[in-house]
Amino acid sequence: MPPPCKPSCPLPSARPCCARAALCLALLAGAAAMASEQPPAQALRSDSGRFVAANAEFTLVHELGHLLIAELDLPVLGREEDAADQLGFISLFLSYGRQRDADFYAKLLDIADYWRLEWQREKPAEEEVYAWASHGLDAQRFYNLACLIYGSDPDQLEWVPKVTGLPVERALYCDQEYAQVRKALAWVEQQHGRAAGEPIRHRIQVIYEPPSLRLEDSQRLLEQIRRSGEVEAIAARASETYRLPRDLVLRLSSCGAPDAWYSRTGGELVLCYERLTYFQTLAAQLPRLRQLPQPALCQACR
Template identity: 40%
Template sequence: MIAETKYGKAVAFLRSGFFAFGLLLSAVWEGPVAAQDNEEAALSREEIVQLVVLANLEFTLLHEIGHALIDHFELPVFGREEDAADQIATTTMILRNNADVDAYAIDRLLAVSGQWLSEWKEERRVLGSAHAFWDSHSLSIQRFYNINCLLYGANPDELSFLLDSEGLPAERGFLCEDAYKLAYRSNLWLLENYGRAATDIVPFHGLTVEFQPTRDPRHEKVRGWIVSSGLVRDIAARATEFFPWRREVPVRFVNCPGSAEAFYNRNVAEITVCYELLELFLTSVEKDFAAELAVVCGNAGLRRLFAARLSCLPE
């Protein structure tokens, strides 16, 4: 587990919204006591990168499971299905990780919202104002605020720094505790009305997990993190335990050359996650870290304090 500073998460949003800087300072100021040399410092940064990648995978998988639940049980949806799937994913992640009480778990949700902010900034750089406003998904910046709102609503005391900041303007933030209560009640309604009962027939149908062989060393690196963490199989087991699926719902990790995406195919009731999407998460956090490391290593005072821990290059 990565230790965190009292102000680590606040710093993340005070500096252009990048969560990476706050997590970086967490590792530097209150990281493992034993981390005295460059190799151990690099390991602590690797742990942070792994946290961010796996947190974004968790959100992605729960989002697609949300689509599967809506399709399989013909759930009523008022509004866009993509927004409903996002809300299922965010609320489930909050409850699954105890983010309403666990400060470490909050970092996982901030890592997800931070990824949406990074994607928004990249989209603006590449597309300018030519965004796909017609798309079935909310804009990346809207998804950033939506996650922050539900997270703040679940734990307003721990996240008080977020209110009236770049991460959550006050005009939105004042509505977020009620928004989270509504999302929480919706999750309870889903379990009470469609959850598995003790009398349901066994053996269970449910989610199965399959990893195709990777074709790229970076893909294999992330696949190794996923397998060793047990994250995907745990989520699949919980979804199987909680809901009486009428058929198997395969979750397949596959190679998708040129396509960084994940999707639920309702024609065959199957979830696909592309290794390329996981590489996008990895590349994004590495890019953010590189930018923030340059800031720290380029500052004479910070460099003097943390050069060894951060492996700053000689001047």
């Protein structure tokens, strides 16, 4: 666990603050002896193809989160966009089962780092995400995902806060955040899951529209994605896991913008080819994010 330079005390009373400071020091002492604070080299390796595939997958599971909220009429506390990120993350995370190797964590970092790149990118005003918007700020979505990754296994992932810059004040509670999200998905499956042997009444059909001619990059990416079978696997998994109330469509299409959405009216999830080429453009900046910061001394230890 990397120590913060100046552990802040966001809680109003002094007692929790002292408890946090003590815990910080205990973590500092323990961290020195823990091998799990060293990231596996594979997890830090930048790979453009993996970045595109991981973020295409996360875009689909995020939109599937919207689909489930709408089609299963799920209760949502807080913003739907945050709920869709959480449903998407936990569905994707669990779909890998116990195969939690360095490549798996590299994919999860790719997904979080997409939001870090969006956060740090200079944007024209029309692309800015404002505080009043329905989506969280890019920086918040980055830290939310980094927290869920770390919280999934804090004992083994001491290196995640170091690589992502997740502050200790948030990291301390990430195991609880992960447990809440895991519990929410278990509830959805319990309430709306298809029983073993129960026939599948409705499915999500995958449709690939031909990309527009000017999108040659999309054509190449599309071939890679079709070959992987990942889109069909995601659609089949959702169709087989939940009792969907009607047939739905997952459409890949040229839309003129790097977008994705779920339309309740049409029962249609759309992933734009432009989004795939956009991921590829952003991936070029990935190597600079995967540098370990120089160790910083905790203020309390100086």
